[in-house]
Amino acid sequence: MTDPERLLTEALHRRVEDTTYHPTPLHDVVATARGIRRRRRGRAVLAMAAAVVVVTVPTAVVLGTDDAPSPTRPTGPPPWVTERQTPSSGIDLSDLERGAPPRVDYVDGRTYVGYGGARTPLPARYGISAVTPYHGGFLVADTRYFEGSLGLTQYDGSGGTVGEWCSTGSPVVSGDQLQTAYVTAVCRKSGETGSFVIHRGIASGMGEGETSQNVGRPVSLVGILGDRIVYTGQFGEGAWMTDLVSQPAAIAGLASVAGVNEQTGLATGQRADSPDTGVVLDPETGDVRWSEPGTTLGGFAPDGEHVLGLVDQGDGPCCPAVFDADSGDPVPAVADALASLGVVQLPLVWEDDSHLLGVLTHGERRAIVRVGLDGRITRASAVLAADSNHDIVFAAHP
């Protein structure tokens, strides 16, 4: 150790070694924790960085299906674990007009529910936060959340475990539904060192052609644009694209990226120079289509014509809003429709180009509801008993 190093060590130690501190009362810690938990729930509503469920077309879904494999629907914009919201009004979920069942696959507890209602038990030991049919089986992300990481298990078609890792973010699927990308990571526990590797494989293939790249930091994948995977750093390290061959390239102008659409080639995210401002831009050129202060943007509708987001009404991003992806003009019918039910916050995912899905909970009961861009709300499931250990997790589209 050189003299400057020795002096530095000494100065740092002496600077603090005899300083007195005020112990933090436990109740203050608990109160702060509650606040953090509330904000995390708010962010879960956004599903901006934490894409959770993707479902693509499997070649064989044979994990003990109750029925024949469903024609599974493709994946979508950043999906997320649904949160229960209690309408402030006294609506009765049973009063909502019954519409068609969800036109996207979803996970109900530990059961995969395909388009058409086919139910496949998933051999997961933990709560499921994401599932991607993959290589004839499934990639299942679970709820072992630990400071940004979660568990990820690949099962084969008979339910056997192919591999188990820690992961970050959630798998994503390409617009043509042929490719799946996911992250395997060092488990974020103390003292461990390791890597954060993005893998890209053929979703319906048998393992050939998988490519990977260690990006060296915890990331959340957002989508696939052509041959590039788009991701965002979990600790605010910006928005990135990589072809898994060359070094990842930063997306200029973005503090984080939340959605991409292969049809338009556009991305959503938060402005680097103003993280409270949502922006739609061309990630290749940095050309900004529009931006909106006080807004957190999320995923595109499958056709790329609309963007889901949350607006800040004075206490942080809270309330769903839909914008025209090209102009940024708001589509007020969605918020108005929710307001008519007394619902301010409701996590939503895109079902198709003009409908969103969410799980609405009222008291001890819940139901999947569909919200149209025209403001029409229908019930897409039976009214079920609410179960805090039994999340419904939607699939969405590329």
Added chain:
Amino acid sequence: MTRERPTTDFESWLSAREPALQRTALLLTGDPHSAQDLVQTTLAKLYLAWDRIDDHEHVDAYARRVLVNEHRSAWRRPWRRREVVTDAVPDRDLPAPGYDDAHDAVWAFVATLPPRQRAVIVLRYYEDLTEAETADVLGIAVGTVKSQASRAIASLRSHVDQHPEISDRKEER
């Protein structure tokens, strides 16, 4: 999902280890109030994760990781970046016994370092982590740790040469 937290274990850990976290936080932030805020947020996050931590032998290092990352997140926030940057060293509370002009000058130098470089220095020269451990905590490459530390030491060496109170102190050694 609401779950009950095993507060007893956490409370025991808190009372034993909070002072160490406070010290590191003070070195990272440079002022006691920011340090206390940083520690409280860190403790809250640890509290939320407590029953998911498989190996409680590693809680200290996990807490350090949360602390450092929270600090990095905090100084990236817009309100933080709007703060006026100044070369002046902020007021500090009473110096520790044995803290002389040379230490003061070195501390003043540390206070001028950019946040990430300062975190590297604190983890390497206060927490005594290896380069690999420092890289892991900060989520950066080992090479970045080496270069950041190396540049800081080179700057400090230059700083020493320009400040007689440190040079004299060095010669006394």
